[in-house]
Amino acid sequence: MASSGRPSQLFRNKTAKIAAIPMILTALVVFVGGTIWTIVYSFTKSGLLPKLKWYGLKQYDRLWSTTKWMVSIENLAIYGICMLILVFIIGFVLACLIDQKVRFENTFRSIILYPYALSFVVTGLVWQWILNPEFGLQNIVRDMGWESFAFDPLYNADIAIYGVLIAGLWQGSGLVMVLMLAGLRGIDQEVWKASRVDGIPAWKTYLLIVIPMMRPVFITTLVLVATGIVKLYDLIVAQTGGGPGIATEVPAKYVYDAMFQANNLGQGFAASTMMLVTVAIVVIPWAILEFGGSKKHG
Amino acid sequence: MHSVEIKNLDLQFGSVKVLQDLNLDIHDGEFLVLLGSSGCGKSTLLNCIAGLLEITDGQIHIKGQNVTWAEPSERGIGMVFQSYALYPQMTVEGNLTFGLKNAKVPKDEIKRRVARAAEILQIEPLLKRKPAALSGGQRQRVAIGRALVRDVDVFLFDEPLSNLDAKLRADLRVELKRLHQQLGNTMIYVTHDQIEAMTLADRIAIMRGGKIMQLSSPDEIYNKPKNKYVADFIGSPSMNFFEGDLKGGTFTKGDLSVPMEGYDFITAHTTDCRAIFGVRPEHIVTGELVTRARVQASVTIDLVEPMGSDTLVYAKLAGENFRIRMDGQAKVKIGDQLRVGIDPTRASLFDAATENRL
Amino acid sequence: MANSAALTGPRGPKPQKSFSRRNIFLYGTLTIIAIYYAIPLYVMVVTSLKGMPEIRLGNIFSPPMEITFAPWVKAWGEACTGLTCEGLSSGFWNSVRITIPSVIVSIAIASVNGYALANWRFKGANAFFTILIFGAFIPYQVMLYPIVILLRELGIYGTLTGLVIVHSIFGMPILTLLFRNYFASLPEELFKAARVDGAGFWGIYFRVMVPMSLPIFTVAVILQVTGIWNDFLFGVVYTGPETYPMTVQLNNIVNSTQGVKEYNVNMAATILTGLVPLTIYFVSGKLFVRGIAAGAVKG
Numbered sequence: 001m002a003s004s005g006r007p008s009q010l011f012r013n014k015t016a017k018i019a020a021i022p023m024i025l026t027a028l029v030v031f032v033g034g035t036i037w038t039i040v041y042s043f044t045k046s047g048l049l050p051k052l053k054w055y056g057l058k059q060y061d062r063l064w065s066t067t068k069w070m071v072s073i074e075n076l077a078i079y080g081i082c083m084l085i086l087v088f089i090i091g092f093v094l095a096c097l098i099d100q101k102v103r104f105e106n107t108f109r110s111i112i113l114y115p116y117a118l119s120f121v122v123t124g125l126v127w128q129w130i131l132n133p134e135f136g137l138q139n140i141v142r143d144m145g146w147e148s149f150a151f152d153p154l155y156n157a158d159i160a161i162y163g164v165l166i167a168g169l170w171q172g173s174g175l176v177m178v179l180m181l182a183g184l185r186g187i188d189q190e191v192w193k194a195s196r197v198d199g200i201p202a203w204k205t206y207l208l209i210v211i212p213m214m215r216p217v218f219i220t221t222l223v224l225v226a227t228g229i230v231k232l233y234d235l236i237v238a239q240t241g242g243g244p245g246i247a248t249e250v251p252a253k254y255v256y257d258a259m260f261q262a263n264n265l266g267q268g269f270a271a272s273t274m275m276l277v278t279v280a281i282v283v284i285p286w287a288i289l290e291f292g293g294s295k296k297h298g
Numbered sequence: 299m300h301s302v303e304i305k306n307l308d309l310q311f312g313s314v315k316v317l318q319d320l321n322l323d324i325h326d327g328e329f330l331v332l333l334g335s336s337g338c339g340k341s342t343l344l345n346c347i348a349g350l351l352e353i354t355d356g357q358i359h360i361k362g363q364n365v366t367w368a369e370p371s372e373r374g375i376g377m378v379f380q381s382y383a384l385y386p387q388m389t390v391e392g393n394l395t396f397g398l399k400n401a402k403v404p405k406d407e408i409k410r411r412v413a414r415a416a417e418i419l420q421i422e423p424l425l426k427r428k429p430a431a432l433s434g435g436q437r438q439r440v441a442i443g444r445a446l447v448r449d450v451d452v453f454l455f456d457e458p459l460s461n462l463d464a465k466l467r468a469d470l471r472v473e474l475k476r477l478h479q480q481l482g483n484t485m486i487y488v489t490h491d492q493i494e495a496m497t498l499a500d501r502i503a504i505m506r507g508g509k510i511m512q513l514s515s516p517d518e519i520y521n522k523p524k525n526k527y528v529a530d531f532i533g534s535p536s537m538n539f540f541e542g543d544l545k546g547g548t549f550t551k552g553d554l555s556v557p558m559e560g561y562d563f564i565t566a567h568t569t570d571c572r573a574i575f576g577v578r579p580e581h582i583v584t585g586e587l588v589t590r591a592r593v594q595a596s597v598t599i600d601l602v603e604p605m606g607s608d609t610l611v612y613a614k615l616a617g618e619n620f621r622i623r624m625d626g627q628a629k630v631k632i633g634d635q636l637r638v639g640i641d642p643t644r645a646s647l648f649d650a651a652t653e654n655r656l
Numbered sequence: 657m658a659n660s661a662a663l664t665g666p667r668g669p670k671p672q673k674s675f676s677r678r679n680i681f682l683y684g685t686l687t688i689i690a691i692y693y694a695i696p697l698y699v700m701v702v703t704s705l706k707g708m709p710e711i712r713l714g715n716i717f718s719p720p721m722e723i724t725f726a727p728w729v730k731a732w733g734e735a736c737t738g739l740t741c742e743g744l745s746s747g748f749w750n751s752v753r754i755t756i757p758s759v760i761v762s763i764a765i766a767s768v769n770g771y772a773l774a775n776w777r778f779k780g781a782n783a784f785f786t787i788l789i790f791g792a793f794i795p796y797q798v799m800l801y802p803i804v805i806l807l808r809e810l811g812i813y814g815t816l817t818g819l820v821i822v823h824s825i826f827g828m829p830i831l832t833l834l835f836r837n838y839f840a841s842l843p844e845e846l847f848k849a850a851r852v853d854g855a856g857f858w859g860i861y862f863r864v865m866v867p868m869s870l871p872i873f874t875v876a877v878i879l880q881v882t883g884i885w886n887d888f889l890f891g892v893v894y895t896g897p898e899t900y901p902m903t904v905q906l907n908n909i910v911n912s913t914q915g916v917k918e919y920n921v922n923m924a925a926t927i928l929t930g931l932v933p934l935t936i937y938f939v940s941g942k943l944f945v946r947g948i949a950a951g952a953v954k955g
Contacts, residue, residue, distance in 0.1 A: 015857035016776035020784070023769040023832060026825050027784045031791030034802035041801075050801070097686055109945070110938065111690045114697070117937035117944070119886030121903045122930040125910050126696045129703070129919065130716065140715045170693065175948060182949050190383035193350050194444070198397030199371025208396075212387040227793050234888040238907055252889075255797040260893065265801065272797035283793045308668075355668045366666040 035276065042269035050265055059270035069271065072249040075161050079250070080229045082165055083172070087225060088218075090169065091176025096206065098177070099184045113174035120171070124238025127167035128154065154240055157247035164239055164248055171235075172228070176221055183217030184210070219286065226282045230275060251275050300359075301326045301452060301484040302347065307356035309346060309508075316342055317508040320356070324486065329478050331495040332488045334505035335531075340488045341456055343505070347486065348454055349373050361451055371397075376445025380457040382437045384429040390440050391425040394447050408447075415446040418480065434462050435470060442477070455487040459494065471497060492532055496520070504528050522562070522646070526653040529576050529646055535610060537576045538620040541650055544573035549647065551575070554616035556593050560643045565656050572650035579610070579623040583639040591639025599634045611636065704728065704924035711919050727920035731928060735921050737908035739897060744925050746898075747905030750816065751885055751932075754901055758820045759880045762827035763873065769828070770835025771861055775847050785832065792829035800893055807894065814896045822894055823884050831876055838872040839865060875947040878940050882933045902929045
């Protein structure tokens with residue numbers, strides 16, 4: 001697009017360009033610049049302060065031989081997979097139920113979605129309380145007669161992460177339900193009619209016709225939930241503090257602890273770069289799927 | 299015997315009466331069109347016949363069976379929708395066979411039916427394609443095919459051509475008529491387009507406000523509309539109306555006086571009353587034929603709309619604006635004096651109070 | 657003409673008892689699920705109104721035998737974090753002082769951005785916008801330290817201003833998308849007519865766009881207030897003890913290892929922290945849903 005002869009393309013839409021400076025600055029300096037900076041410094045020997053001393057891949061070596069990091073990754077994997085599967089099942093089933101033209105739809109939706117309006121800290125604390133063996137659920141069931149009922153996941157290193165999962169599901173399924181419901185309502189009503197005339201039972205219609213038609217909504221929701229899972233931090237800090245021991249450590253907490261408590265910036269940078277790689281693995285294929293080929297971002 | 303019988307059908311949504319005490323008998327092999335403007339209840343009625351809407355009172359019989367409480371798939375009907383409603387993730391063949399497989403129809407029977415439908419509708423080359431890869435016309439044929447393979451007696455069409463552009467609509471209209479001639483099934487067809495109605499129907503039911511205003515053949519609806527609404531609805535451009543008095547067998551308004559001898563009265567018309575006289579633009583004679591017309595008048599042309607095949611001429615008669623349809627080659631212009639003739643035997647007369655035909 | 661009285665056999669609507677199996681299953685399941693979701697809130701409230709002796713005795717699900725508001729008072733003004741015993745109130749006011757400017761700044765910037773993108777296409781705009789959107793996916797951890805350096809250089813690390821800037825930065829992607837989509841959906845004729853009338857960039861923004869955008873501004877406010885008030889990570893990284901937002905203070909109060917755990921005070925503090933976004937949620941109803949759905953419908 002040659003602008004020969006024209007004084008300057010630069011000054012057309014001048015005001016608009018000036019107004020967009022915050023966006024441009026942010027995009028470049030923070031998102032691009034900051035990310036590159038962190039990646040670069042992950043190859044340095046930074047301790048309390050960033051030091052541009054080349055350290056090769058040694059930070060990553062250390063990272064992957066640290067138990068705390070391995071546990072973090074494992075926890076994130078367990079939490080992530082379980083959360084993804086369960087939140088979709090729960091969210092979709094709830095959406096189907098509400099889509100049956102129930103009365104009090106608004107009430108049900110309000111109750112199922114309100115946890116999403118709460119901070120993860122609030123969620124973590126209240127579930128810490130409910131799962132408290134002395135006063136919480138375990139106590140109640142024991143009082144009711146089942147003396148040997150044991151349910152204190154937060155004190156059991158092996159299954160503590162599942163205690164966090166319960167809280168996470170409680171908080172997040174409302175969101176998935178709302179998105180699935182919107183997707184369900186976007187289905188052409190006449191397809192439902194055609195299916196009825198053909199004599200297809202409702203469950204088959206959902207499974208073989210409606211769900212395939214909802215693929216875009218599923219994918220978008222998947223990306224949203226997945227990127228939220230990687231960021232898991234507040235919930236852990238509030239509900240278990242990473243414990244018992246390091247049983248519920250997660251990558252995001254590893255980064256924070258390394259950077260601001262262990263004075264080990266290098267480890268923090270390496271760990272956050274690994275987190276970025278994880279997200280990229282999910283987002284880039286999706287982005288190519290959604291926007292590849294057609295450059296219709298305007 | 300009657301293919302479909304509807305008795306005393308009522309449908310109410312909350313406090314709104316959508317369909318009121320509807321009765322309709324549809325003959326075997328008939329092509330019946332439900333015609334009306336938006337909100338008249340035609341689609342609603344079709345959905346009730348299909349079993350997709352639950353009725354408030356009354357009965358529906360199909361082929362002698364009382365299907366009022368039956369599921370749509372048990373009523374012996376096939377349905378074609380305005381948006382085609384094909385299953386998007388399946389191939390054409392998948393769309394045609396999905397319902398049959400679900401009903402556990404034997405494989406060779408399925409093959410036979412699909413082959414037959416594909417041949418009749420000429421969709422054989424499309425069988426392996428998905429709906430997204432088809433044109434609008436092709437999709438509609440697949441939708442018809444889906445109804446065809448159900449091997450039923452009654453087909454229901456819910457404004458199937460409304461989503462197509464004008465030329466495609468005209469082509470498919472002809473195909474639908476041919477299809478009906480070939481198959482001979484009872485077809486109930488909903489549309490707001492009068493041309494579709496007039497060309498396709500054996501009988502037309504014109505609906506308004508949940509009631510049937512007239513149920514007759516296209517010819518009768520056109521020539522002998524039972525009330526003013528039907529008379530106004532059918533015909534483009536619409537009928538000219540004059541409100542005046544019927545006294546002793548003669549209609550007068552202003553300086554327009556029409557002796558109604560030879561007019562086919564359907565009521566006793568013994569008392570004089572306020573009446574509405576209607577005559578279609580195409581039934582007003584001009585040129586040499588005027589001298590033989592019962593009523594003759596001279597009008598001044600206000601506006602001329604040349605349309606190629608016809609010319610529409612606007613003038614004033616008895617204080618009312620009225621339209622005359624003339625030949626496309628007529629040499630007329632604004633300000634001309636035009637002699638016109640009216641034949642009361644081709645006109646319509648309505649009671650001004652009830653709007654019913656006299 | 658058929659006579660009504662002569663109709664035999666099935667007529668009218670299909671008979672169906674109100675308590676059909678389907679309805680019992682449907683409403684039953686939904687009610688049980690709703691109860692499950694409501695229980696934690698109930699437990700929070702109920703615990704916060706009990707005295708400590710009652711808590712030690714009873715179970716968490718039983719309603720208080722004696723209602724007391726002392727835990728609430730203590731949570732507000734006297735509860736102890738590791739360092740001080742001044743309750744949540746300072747955290748509350750910090751959160752207010754963080755949230756209000758952040759919401760205003762982030763929405764102001766994003767709405768202007770969205771407007772520029774939707775109506776004033778210029779070269780490179782979409783490239784920057786795409787970077788912004790991709791930026792929304794980058795885990796915050798990756799950008800944490802560079803921002804620390806940035807804020808330190810500007811001399812505002814640890815201050816409320818610093819945190820406001822951080823929130824504005826990270827709110828930009830979603831909000832810009834929100835506003836851009838909204839402005840793009842307005843009829844273009846309005847914009848063109850205003851330009852023909854001679855209005856410029858800011859003129860059209862303030863006199864045409866903003867008056868028509870009350871719904872989307874409301875949705876954006878809801879989204880931002882909820883997100884910023886509930887934030888914890890940025891609060892903990894970019895503030896000091898004087899500037900802790902409510903969420904950070906809450907965590908310090910409840911999870912501090914000193915002394916006996918006063919569960920009722922903790923629960924009262926938890927409710928107080930959740931009160932603002934919860935109230936907004938219950939008041940805004942459908943708009944809240946619209947906000948989160950808008951975040952999910954990309955491009």
